[in-house]
Amino acid sequence: MNVLEEEQTAFEIGVVVPKRDVKEEDKASDCVEVLVDEFRNLGLVVERVHGVVDEFIKLAAPLETLGRAAAELHIKKRTPIGMDLEFEWEEVDAFERQPDGSLFSWCERFRCYRHLIYGIINKSQSSVTLRFDGKEFQWEVGEFLLQKLESERIVKEVFPLHDEIKRKELLQTWALHWWDFTNQPIDEIYSYFGTKIAIYFAFLGMYTRWLLFPAAFGLILHMFDFGSLQLLVLPIFFISIILWAIMFSQFWKRKNNALLARWKIRYPFRADLGYRQGMEWSSSQSLEIAKKWGTDKAKEKEMFQRIEWFGRLMRFRNDAIIIFSIICLQLPFELAYAHIYEVIGSDIMKFGLTTIYLFAIQFLTQIGGKISVKLIKYENNENTEKKADSLVYKVFGLYFMQSYIGVFYHALLHRNFSTLRKVLIQRLLVSQVLENLLENTLPYLKYSYKKYRVRSKKKSEKGSSTGKIQFASRVEKEYLKPSYSASIGMELEDGLFDDFLEVALQFGMIMMFACAFPLAFAFATLNNITEIRADALKLLAMLRRPTPRFSTTIGAWLNIFQFLVVMSICTNCALLVWLYDEEGKWKIEPGLAAILVMEHVLLLIKFGFSRFVPEEPAWVKADRVKDATTAENMCSKQLLRSISGERATFGELKKSQ
Numbered sequence: 001m002n003v004l005e006e007e008q009t010a011f012e013i014g015v016v017v018p019k020r021d022v023k024e025e026d027k028a029s030d031c032v033e034v035l036v037d038e039f040r041n042l043g044l045v046v047e048r049v050h051g052v053v054d055e056f057i058k059l060a061a062p063l064e065t066l067g068r069a070a071a072e073l074h075i076k077k078r079t080p081i082g083m084d085l086e087f088e089w090e091e092v093d094a095f096e097r098q099p100d101g102s103l104f105s106w107c108e109r110f111r112c113y114r115h116l117i118y119g120i121i122n123k124s125q126s127s128v129t130l131r132f133d134g135k136e137f138q139w140e141v142g143e144f145l146l147q148k149l150e151s152e153r154i155v156k157e158v159f160p161l162h163d164e165i166k167r168k169e170l171l172q173t174w175a176l177h178w179w180d181f182t183n184q185p186i187d188e189i190y191s192y193f194g195t196k197i198a199i200y201f202a203f204l205g206m207y208t209r210w211l212l213f214p215a216a217f218g219l220i221l222h223m224f225d226f227g228s229l230q231l232l233v234l235p236i237f238f239i240s241i242i243l244w245a246i247m248f249s250q251f252w253k254r255k256n257n258a259l260l261a262r263w264k265i266r267y268p269f270r271a272d273l274g275y276r277q278g279m280e281w282s283s284s285q286s287l288e289i290a291k292k293w294g295t296d297k298a299k300e301k302e303m304f305q306r307i308e309w310f311g312r313l314m315r316f317r318n319d320a321i322i323i324f325s326i327i328c329l330q331l332p333f334e335l336a337y338a339h340i341y342e343v344i345g346s347d348i349m350k351f352g353l354t355t356i357y358l359f360a361i362q363f364l365t366q367i368g369g370k371i372s373v374k375l376i377k378y379e380n381n382e383n384t385e386k387k388a389d390s391l392v393y394k395v396f397g398l399y400f401m402q403s404y405i406g407v408f409y410h411a412l413l414h415r416n417f418s419t420l421r422k423v424l425i426q427r428l429l430v431s432q433v434l435e436n437l438l439e440n441t442l443p444y445l446k447y448s449y450k451k452y453r454v455r456s457k458k459k460s461e462k463g464s465s466t467g468k469i470q471f472a473s474r475v476e477k478e479y480l481k482p483s484y485s486a487s488i489g490m491e492l493e494d495g496l497f498d499d500f501l502e503v504a505l506q507f508g509m510i511m512m513f514a515c516a517f518p519l520a521f522a523f524a525t526l527n528n529i530t531e532i533r534a535d536a537l538k539l540l541a542m543l544r545r546p547t548p549r550f551s552t553t554i555g556a557w558l559n560i561f562q563f564l565v566v567m568s569i570c571t572n573c574a575l576l577v578w579l580y581d582e583e584g585k586w587k588i589e590p591g592l593a594a595i596l597v598m599e600h601v602l603l604l605i606k607f608g609f610s611r612f613v614p615e616e617p618a619w620v621k622a623d624r625v626k627d628a629t630t631a632e633n634m635c636s637k638q639l640l641r642s643i644s645g646e647r648a649t650f651g652e653l654k655k656s657q
Contacts, residue, residue: 017035019051122139334405443538
């Protein structure tokens with residue numbers, strides 16, 4: 001795509017201001033007019049839309065405007081020689097394009113927009129008097145305009161807008177394209193939503209495709225009665241799904257690296273240099289220490305070590321607090337519910353108990369999540385993504401106890417196989433179906449309620465009005481839609497937290513109790529095929545366009561999946577021992593000994609398999625080595641020319657003396 005084609009850009013940012021009862025006669029002091037003029041002075045394309053109760057300012061940026069902002073931000077972009085260099089608009093042809101042909105990714109464009117609109121500052125010699133709806137305030141020298149208007153509640157919100165053309169294309173080729181099952185236009189998803197969401201859908205698609213093997217195996221076990229061979233077939237199934245999970249984890253890393261190479265993104269060790277909303281701990285703290293101690297390297301080293309270990313101790317303390325709270329508070333509550341559910345005979349009483357339990361546990365989980373967010377503020381995490389990972393570990397501990405302790409109770413204490421299967425069917429079928437319904441119904445209900453409130457407010461302003469108020473502008477409809485936010489810790493995470501949590505809990509459920517209910521893999525496969533399209537429809541039609549977040553991996557979730565694989569080895573071995581030792585004598589006979597040996601062998605395979613399957617595909621490694629060699633040769637030649645030039649200059653100066 002050439003520069004002229006890319007100039008035809010869509011509006012990507014919306015700014016919301018309330019409608020005014022009194023219009024200012026002097027446009028020079030009208031704060032909204034001043035804001036619009038400042039936007040235009042930056043080179044942005046501005047369009048104003050009057051909604052029912054608010055006014056919307058839509059912004060688009062020509063390529064040159066974005067390019068100059070990227071240069072000011074020192075954004076690093078990939079070049080044909082494989083090096084990431086700071087962007088310069090004058091050398092635009094030296095940088096590689098995105099998969100869709102555009103120069104900047106959505107993450108980079110959004111970062112440039114924020115830099116431009118939040119960087120408007122009063123550069124005059126005196127303060128400027130601004131007015132809005134009869135209210136007067138001062139825009140001081142050196143003060144940022146947009147932050148000032150937000151603090152005065154004149155700018156209500158700044159949010160990204162959907163590109164209607166690309167949105168409709170993705171609806172047809174992705175959300176409503178059911179016949180491809182797990183195939184998805186990942187490159188188009190990356191171009192439209194950014195790295196983090198694209199990686200989530202790539203992971204979900206690969207996980208669902210890989211589920212087809214254990215699903216088929218589980219169906220065979222369910223359809224055929226193996227009789228006395230059951231005790232032989234189940235261990236084979238168990239070994240197969242453990243090896244399947246280990247291979248899936250390793251091959252996902254390969255897939256992840258292949259995607260990053262295709263998108264021209266540096267491998268995860270540079271993830272911390274990605275997009276950040278604000279100043280991070282690592283950079284600001286490092287600068288402060290460098291300024292304070294200057295050339296005293298010993299003091300500087302001591303300070304860095306002190307901060308590093310203090311941060312680790314704080315994280316250890318916070319993790320200990322969460323674990324202690326789970327053991328002392330949540331565990332007794334979960335065990336009490338599981339025991340009462342077991343002894344109650346009436347189905348109506350069980351339903352009532354479960355309803356009370358679900359409300360209570362959601363309340364407790366929300367409290368635990370808020371405590372976790374507060375604790376994380378005292379940790380010296382390197383950046384926002386590290387803080388989000390810390391939140392994931394803590395909150396998953398709460399959900400792990402909530403989701404599995406009742407199942408453990410039925411499986412390992414009561415050893416009631418029929419009840420265990422009923423619980424698994426309830427969790428996998430009823431819970432996930434209800435979650436999908438709520439996940440896609442709640443945004444629509446929230447949107448409908450917001451429209452109702454806006455109509456009610458408008459009618460109350462007009463007095464008695466019988467006509468129906470219509471929302472004609474697309475930007476106003478988008479503003480009324482819910483944002484893609486996390487149910488817990490929205491300061492650190494977006495809606496992917498809940499989506500990943502749902503997948504992780506499902507993975508743990510089907511893996512840890514695989515021997516008890518092999519058919520669970522088939523249920524999970526069908527659910528995930530639906531989940532892919534439902535999540536796509538939710539993002540494209542029911543929610544606002546999410547704020548892009550930079551991430552090169554699935555982060556803490558991969559460690560959680562690997563932890564669940566280890567747990568599944570232990571739990572399934574316990575289930576096999578239970579099936580083998582029906583009388584409960586727990587004697588070390590050949591069968592039981594074989595199960596114990598199998599457990600240790602599988603654990604060794606789990607931790608040793610990474611050496612047999614490299615995380616980086618050969619073609620990615622070859623490209624990386626080739627790029628590094630090319631860059632090194634170019635830098636060497638440039639350095640030699642520089643040295644030769646300096647020597648020649650020095651020789652001429654010496655002769656002249």
